[in-house]
Amino acid sequence: MINTNFDKGIVVIGAGNVATHLSMALNSNKFNITCVYSRTEDAAKLLADKVDANHTNKLEEIPTNAGLYIISVKDEVKAEIVSKLEIDKGIVVHTAGSVGLDIFEDSFSKYGVFYPLQTFTKQRAIDFSVIPICVEASSLEVENKLLQLARCLSKSVHKVSSEERKILHLSAVFACNFANHMYSLATNILEGSNFSFDMLKPLIEETAKKAIDCDPIHAQTGPAVRNDQNVIKKHLDLLKDNNEYDKIYRFVSESIYNLKKKKSNNG
Amino acid sequence: MINTNFDKGIVVIGAGNVATHLSMALNSNKFNITCVYSRTEDAAKLLADKVDANHTNKLEEIPTNAGLYIISVKDEVKAEIVSKLEIDKGIVVHTAGSVGLDIFEDSFSKYGVFYPLQTFTKQRAIDFSVIPICVEASSLEVENKLLQLARCLSKSVHKVSSEERKILHLSAVFACNFANHMYSLATNILEGSNFSFDMLKPLIEETAKKAIDCDPIHAQTGPAVRNDQNVIKKHLDLLKDNNEYDKIYRFVSESIYNLKKKKSNNG
Numbered sequence: 043m044i045n046t047n048f049d050k051g052i053v054v055i056g057a058g059n060v061a062t063h064l065s066m067a068l069n070s071n072k073f074n075i076t077c078v079y080s081r082t083e084d085a086a087k088l089l090a091d092k093v094d095a096n097h098t099n100k101l102e103e104i105p106t107n108a109g110l111y112i113i114s115v116k117d118e119v120k121a122e123i124v125s126k127l128e129i130d131k132g133i134v135v136h137t138a139g140s141v142g143l144d145i146f147e148d149s150f151s152k153y154g155v156f157y158p159l160q161t162f163t164k165q166r167a168i169d170f171s172v173i174p175i176c177v178e179a180s181s182l183e184v185e186n187k188l189l190q191l192a193r194c195l196s197k198s199v200h201k202v203s204s205e206e207r208k209i210l211h212l213s214a215v216f217a218c219n220f221a222n223h224m225y226s227l228a229t230n231i232l233e234g235s236n237f238s239f240d241m242l243k244p245l246i247e248e249t250a251k252k253a254i255d256c257d258p259i260h261a262q263t264g265p266a267v268r269n270d271q272n273v274i275k276k277h278l279d280l281l282k283d284n285n286e287y288d289k290i291y292r293f294v295s296e297s298i299y300n301l302k303k304k305k306s307n308n309g
Numbered sequence: 310m311i312n313t314n315f316d317k318g319i320v321v322i323g324a325g326n327v328a329t330h331l332s333m334a335l336n337s338n339k340f341n342i343t344c345v346y347s348r349t350e351d352a353a354k355l356l357a358d359k360v361d362a363n364h365t366n367k368l369e370e371i372p373t374n375a376g377l378y379i380i381s382v383k384d385e386v387k388a389e390i391v392s393k394l395e396i397d398k399g400i401v402v403h404t405a406g407s408v409g410l411d412i413f414e415d416s417f418s419k420y421g422v423f424y425p426l427q428t429f430t431k432q433r434a435i436d437f438s439v440i441p442i443c444v445e446a447s448s449l450e451v452e453n454k455l456l457q458l459a460r461c462l463s464k465s466v467h468k469v470s471s472e473e474r475k476i477l478h479l480s481a482v483f484a485c486n487f488a489n490h491m492y493s494l495a496t497n498i499l500e501g502s503n504f505s506f507d508m509l510k511p512l513i514e515e516t517a518k519k520a521i522d523c524d525p526i527h528a529q530t531g532p533a534v535r536n537d538q539n540v541i542k543k544h545l546d547l548l549k550d551n552n553e554y555d556k557i558y559r560f561v562s563e564s565i566y567n568l569k570k571k572k573s574n575n576g
Contacts, residue, residue, distance in 0.1 A: 059530065116535070116537070117537060117540060118537075118539065140539075140540045159508060159511075161530045162530070163523070163528060163530065166519060166522070166523075168515065172511045198511075202504075206502055206503060206504070209499065209502050209547065210499070210504060211544075212498055212547050213494075213495040213496075213498040213509065214495070214509060214512055215531055216495040217491060217495035217513050217516070218531065219531035220557075220561045221492060221516055222488075222519075222520055222528060222529055223529065223564060224484060224487040224491060225484050225525035226565075227483045228480040228481070228483040228484035229526060231476060232476065235473055235476050237477060239525075241441050241465075242480065242484045244426075244427060244439045245426060245427055245428060245481055246485070246488070246517050246520060248435065249489050252430060252433060253492045253513060254514060256430070258489050258492035258493040258506075259493045261428075261430060261489060262486065262489055262493065263429070263430065263485070263489075264428075264482055264486035265482065265486075267486070268383070272385065273406075277478075277482065281479070290564060293557055294490055298487075300553065301493060
């Protein structure tokens with residue numbers, strides 16, 4: 043047993059992408075998950091079986107004496123769970139980027155946030171040891187326990203306030219969801235052509251690598267940053283029957299050029 | 310000497326990102342680059358020295374008897390070069406995504422396009438062997454010579470018409486420049502916080518890997534695809550003083566959700 047802080051076991055509430063990956067990382071680091079709850083029994087069982095835990099789809103069957111409760115459910119059901127969950131003395135945390143610590147203050151005495159900054163998909167294996175984990179807690183005692191737990195899972199552990207976490211989450215939406223959507227739009231543009239998304243894979247890989255190695259602002263290439271109106275006009279002509287793509291093309295191109303001008307003016 | 314097609318040598322016109330990487334790939338595959346031209350003498354010399362070639366900044370000093378002329382300059386100077394370049398019998402190609410083959414038809418008898426689908430930055434080493442090279446030519450004879458050349462440099466060689474190439478280039482702008490801009494905006498959002506772009510690196514890497522392994526539409530996560538208005542409102546509140554970011558956030562989020570609905574309706 044690596045960690046004795048939570049020797050009364052850990053309860054995982056939720057069986058989605060984050061709950062699944064976090065549970066598996068805990069399990070492979072020898073933490074004892076005693077119970078997985080999900081409103082959908084099949085989902086609860088699927089995850090529970092992976093981490094050798096019991097499962098339930100009834101809130102009242104969740105053990106009350108666990109050391110840690112990890113709530114990893116959609117925001118709209120979080121409030122209901124917080125109001126109905128009955129526990130003895132354990133710590134309660136949530137894993138969300140944009141939900142404050144204060145959601146727990148009227149319901150529990152020891153609580154915190156345990157936010158892994160990553161995009162999770164159940165079916166994909168992931169290296170948890172490089173994922174930044176953002177920790178916030180109701181007291182120094184709880185903070186220390188959560189930091190210790192986080193450091194068992196990852197080399198990148200950070201104390202992050204609710205306000206800071208919101209900013210991080212917002213920037214992650216741009217870097218992950220919005221970047222990924224640009225891949226999706228690129229895929230759709232190729233629909234009906236002789237080419238598949240495969241053609242773009244070396245480009246996507248290099249774009250990400252370059253941003254990581256240099257920095258994305260410095261790494262920018264293409265017609266918008268060169269303000270190459272000749273190419274931009276040709277592209278807008280190709281998009282003239284698609285208002286949504288046209289708008290995104292214009293706004294993002296303008297934004298690329300604005301950022302370049304701003305950075306040039308600043309030195 | 311791997312290739313005897315161009316035993317009279319290759320002239321590279323331009324010394325920017327594409328010209329540099331393509332020249333270096335040719336040089337390391339034992340092609341003989343005889344001359345590098347750039348309007349900026351220093352840039353011409355810098356690249357020429359890398360590939361053991363002569364250099365010039367005068368169009369009239371370009372050798373007329375080379376086997377291949379690769380024009381890799383900004384679109385706005387391409388027309389001038391095409392009108393002034395004097396050659397005997399060599400093949401002339403350009404390397405641009407959005408410029409037609411027809412730019413050459415009034416000036417040369419043998420011509421083509423040699424478009425590597427990648428984002429190039431001079432200072433970064435790159436594996437040319439995985440880069441899709443798109444070839445188009447004025448005749449079957451020229452096409453065969455260009456395909457043979459391309460296959461010496463890359464395992465991914467494609468015959469692509471001017472119309473198809475425009476579509477590919479447009480989709481590459483989304484997948485590369487626009488995705489990269491989302492990283493840039495994410496970086497800017499973090500400015501003034503305690504966190505640097507480093508926090509986002511594992512996320513950016515995984516987002517790209519996931520899109521490559523699965524497909525980006527299937528891989529999407531985050532508030533927009535879940536239509537999580539609660540989180541979206543919090544994010545828009547953080548962006549309320551920045552009209553540009555607010556607009557991009559709204560449009561891209563709407564577009565993510567629209568795409569999801571469209572794909573669900575299609576089964």
